[in-house]
Amino acid sequence: MIPDAPAPSGPVPGSQQASPPQDNPIRVPAPRLSDKLPPLPQKIPGFAIEITPPDLAPWREGNTGLAGVHRLTGPAPGPHIAITALMHGNEYAGAIVLDDLLRAAFTPKRGTLSLIFLNLNAFGRFTRNAPTVSRFVDDDMNRLWCRKLLTTTEPSLERDRVATLLPYIETVDTLLDLHSMLWPAPPMLLAGPAAGGRSLATDIATPPLVISDHGHATGPRLIDSHHFTGTKARACLLEAGQHWSRDTLAVTRETTTRFLALNGLTNAAATALPPPQQATVTDRIVARTASFTFLPTISGGQIIPKRGTLIAQDGPDEIRTPYDNCLLVIPNFRTARSHTAVRLARLTTASPS
Ligand SMILES: [Zn+2]
Known part of the structure; x- marks a missing residue:
C-alpha cells in the first residue's frame, strides 16, 4: 500500500472532517533516545499473488459513452445501483467479480445496475514483479471526489477521470465500492461519515464488521462525496x-452477491443476518519519524483489549492505545514520516445506533 500523502496545511475543500480525529492521542516521549532505539521499519514482504488479473479488454469501451462504464437495465422499474472496482489499479479482486457478471450477461431483475471499472489506466500497469506500484498513475483516485477540488488542483490522469465520471455517479442511488488491502487483515465495510452509508453497510453485514469514519484529511473518497453524504444516495x-489472496476474492464475491440481493436485483432472497459489529474511528496516528515501527505482535484488524497497551515505537516515542478494546484499522507497516501509520476505532454496539 502506498501511504497517504502528507496532510495539507489547510483544510481540503469538500473533505468530510466534521469532527476530525486527533493525532497521537497517547504518545509517551521516552526520556532517552538510546534507551528506546527502535528497529528499522519492516520491509514490504513478497505477498503471494494467488489470483490472476482479469482480461478486461472486452469491457474497456463500456456501453455508455464512458470508458469502463457498463449500464445493465432490468425489465422492471427500479433504482440505479452501482458497483465500482479498480479505484486502485492493483486491487483487482473486485474487477474479477464485475468481469464475471458481464461475461455471464447478468441482467438485473429491476432497475439499473452500473458496473464501473474506475482506473483502467493504473490497472493496465500492473505487473507481478512490482505489484504495488500500479495503485495509481498520478494521484490517489480516492482522494479526489469533490467538484471544487477538481477545479482547483493540477490536472492529472485520475483527476480528469473523476471529473468525467462524477456526473454519472451523481445519478446513482446506492453504490458499493470494492477495495482490498496490502497488509493482511480481516475484511471490513467502511461506512464513511454519513448515516446512510452506515445503514447500507449494516444491511449488507457481509463481512460482519462496519467501521464509521470521517475519511482522510488528504481528500474525500467516493463514499465521502457530497452525493453520498449530502443527499439520500448511499454508498459504502x-x-x-x-x-x-483467494480469500479476498471469495469475500468480494460474497459481499457483491449480498448487495445485489439486498437491492432486489437477483432472484435470491436477502436473508436476515445477525447485526454486524460496529466501530467508529476516533484517532489517526501520524508517524513523526522515519522509523515508526509496530510491535511484532501487532496485525491489522486486531482488537487490543487493554487501554495503555504499547503498540508501536515512533523514534523515541511510545504509541499506546487510548481505551480498552481498541481496533487497529489498516495499519501501514512501512509508514514514512508524516504519513498515517494506523487509525484507531472504538467498538460500539453490535447493532446500529
Ligand atoms: Zn483501495
Whole structure:
C-alpha cells in the first residue's frame, strides 16, 4: 500500500472532517533516545499473488459513452445501483467479480445496475514483479471526489477521470465500492461519515464488521462525496482482505452477491443476518519519524483489549492505545514520516445506533 500523502496545511475543500480525529492521542516521549532505539521499519514482504488479473479488454469501451462504464437495465422499474472496482489499479479482486457478471450477461431483475471499472489506466500497469506500484498513475483516485477540488488542483490522469465520471455517479442511488488491502487483515465495510452509508453497510453485514469514519484529511473518497453524504444516495466501501489472496476474492464475491440481493436485483432472497459489529474511528496516528515501527505482535484488524497497551515505537516515542478494546484499522507497516501509520476505532454496539 502506498501511504497517504502528507496532510495539507489547510483544510481540503469538500473533505468530510466534521469532527476530525486527533493525532497521537497517547504518545509517551521516552526520556532517552538510546534507551528506546527502535528497529528499522519492516520491509514490504513478497505477498503471494494467488489470483490472476482479469482480461478486461472486452469491457474497456463500456456501453455508455464512458470508458469502463457498463449500464445493465432490468425489465422492471427500479433504482440505479452501482458497483465500482479498480479505484486502485492493483486491487483487482473486485474487477474479477464485475468481469464475471458481464461475461455471464447478468441482467438485473429491476432497475439499473452500473458496473464501473474506475482506473483502467493504473490497472493496465500492473505487473507481478512490482505489484504495488500500479495503485495509481498520478494521484490517489480516492482522494479526489469533490467538484471544487477538481477545479482547483493540477490536472492529472485520475483527476480528469473523476471529473468525467462524477456526473454519472451523481445519478446513482446506492453504490458499493470494492477495495482490498496490502497488509493482511480481516475484511471490513467502511461506512464513511454519513448515516446512510452506515445503514447500507449494516444491511449488507457481509463481512460482519462496519467501521464509521470521517475519511482522510488528504481528500474525500467516493463514499465521502457530497452525493453520498449530502443527499439520500448511499454508498459504502468494502475492504475485502489482502489484495491478491483467494480469500479476498471469495469475500468480494460474497459481499457483491449480498448487495445485489439486498437491492432486489437477483432472484435470491436477502436473508436476515445477525447485526454486524460496529466501530467508529476516533484517532489517526501520524508517524513523526522515519522509523515508526509496530510491535511484532501487532496485525491489522486486531482488537487490543487493554487501554495503555504499547503498540508501536515512533523514534523515541511510545504509541499506546487510548481505551480498552481498541481496533487497529489498516495499519501501514512501512509508514514514512508524516504519513498515517494506523487509525484507531472504538467498538460500539453490535447493532446500529
Ligand atoms: Zn483501495
